[in-house]
Amino acid sequence: MEVLVNNAGFGTNGKFDRMDLKEELQMVQVNVASLVELTHLFLQGMVERKNGKILNVASIAGFQPGPNMANYYATKAYVLSFSEAVYEDVKKDGVTVTALCPGPTKTEFFERAEITKSKLLDNPMAPIMEAKEVAEIGYDALKKGKSVVIAGALNKILAQSVRITPRFVTRKITKFFNQNG
16 A cells, blocks of 8 residues: 555544543544554555555644543644654655644534534634645645645644643633534
């Protein structure tokens, strides 16, 4: 296999203490453990052949904590960190690992997470990106062998701004936008 795309994932919305633990652990299995397992499974052959590309779908959520979606944000932080680390491990072996970090995207994600009234969905300053556009950005970065790509100009600004914003401010802003209702 020359290209692996790890795009499976889901999220939940609500205060962590009120979430169904079984579903939260299932999210870790899908968003993290399955990605690690598939990456490990196919990476060895890619390294042996000195050729291969892996695209792991993370999220701009991976750059900050996410009240009301704590576990989802944590899984995406894992995917981002893991992808960058493995990229460094294998880049001299002819293999690249790219973390695609989209923001809100038009998919079934919000319905699945029962997020229907979030301020993320009704924000004219930050329109939701089309899935096709996000996929094209990810594919282009994968072809170029980039380690990380953030889809969308505003998302790039948001992802970078958390580096200079105090964490307590980031938490408050994220909590505001992640409220469902």
